[in-house]
Amino acid sequence: ETGVTQTPRHLVMGMTNKKSLKCEQHLGHNAMYWYKQSAKKPLELMFVYSLEERVENNSVPSRFSPECPNSSHLFLHLHTLQPEDSALYLCASSQDPGQGGRKLFFGSGTQLSVL
Amino acid sequence: RKEVEQDPGPFNVPEGATVAFNCTYSNSASQSFFWYRQDCRKEPKLLMSVYSSGNEDGRFTAQLNRASQYISLLIRDSKLSDSATYLCVVTHVSGGYNKLIFGAGTRLAVHP
Numbered sequence: 001e002t003g004v005t006q007t008p009r010h011l012v013m014g015m016t017n018k019k020s021l022k023c024e025q026h027l028g029h030n031a032m033y034w035y036k037q038s039a040k041k042p043l044e045l046m047f048v049y050s051l052e053e054r055v056e057n058n059s060v061p062s063r064f065s066p067e068c069p070n071s072s073h074l075f076l077h078l079h080t081l082q083p084e085d086s087a088l089y090l091c092a093s094s095q096d097p098g099q100g101g102r103k104l105f106f107g108s109g110t111q112l113s114v115l
Numbered sequence: 116r117k118e119v120e121q122d123p124g125p126f127n128v129p130e131g132a133t134v135a136f137n138c139t140y141s142n143s144a145s146q147s148f149f150w151y152r153q154d155c156r157k158e159p160k161l162l163m164s165v166y167s168s169g170n171e172d173g174r175f176t177a178q179l180n181r182a183s184q185y186i187s188l189l190i191r192d193s194k195l196s197d198s199a200t201y202l203c204v205v206t207h208v209s210g211g212y213n214k215l216i217f218g219a220g221t222r223l224a225v226h227p
Contacts, residue, residue, distance in 0.1 A: 040219065041219060042216075042217045042219040043159070045214070048212060048214075056209075056214070088156075090159075094213070102146075102147040102149070102206045103149065103161055104161070107158060108157065108158050109157075109158050
């Protein structure tokens with residue numbers, strides 16, 4: 001148990017669907033992240049929230065919409081996705097900034113398939 | 116050039132072998148360095164931090180060479196359970212927060 005919980009673990013959706021990924025961290029961290037991991041590619045940072053404020057958006061398409069209502073919860077809202085968006089989506093948290101802030105704790109991920 | 120480069124492998128080694136992974140990074144302002152481990156279809160987990168003086172954790176030894184912008188991970192006496200992908204991670208401050216850059220990973224397969 002890593003202290004970061006993601007749901008659902010698996011998601012299959014059509015290109016016209018709207019769905020949301022949920023992440024909750026129980027570690028008292030103040031930064032949360034969404035990463036995308038495609039096969040044989042490095043993890044790609046999508047969004048970063050520090051103290052509930054979005055501090056980075058790595059030019060992610062608008063069909064991905066993050067929401068961070070508080071420091072423990074993070075959502076990724078999905079709509080009109082494309083098949084190439086199929087990937088493992090990982091949530092992470094850290095205590096940032098700060099001495100320990102560079103260590104990420106990941107959730108178990110959502111394996112997303114877009115048909 | 117990729118910010119963090121790793122040999123993708125796979126490294127196929129017998130149990131008990133010693134294996135070494137290398138990683139290079141391009142940003143000389145990088146501040147912190149880590150090795151993460153990722154099992155198949157699982158999330159990455161922190162394996163160990165990498166310090167300038169080198170550090171050891173049981174069978175695992177990490178080294179950092181800032182001048183050459185090079186990081187290594189040595190695994191001694193490999194176990195079957197060491198089979199996984201090893202991710203090299205470097206950080207630097209960007210926009211007021213610590214930005215972590217992941218390598219694509221090196222896959223290790225330990226066989227009996």
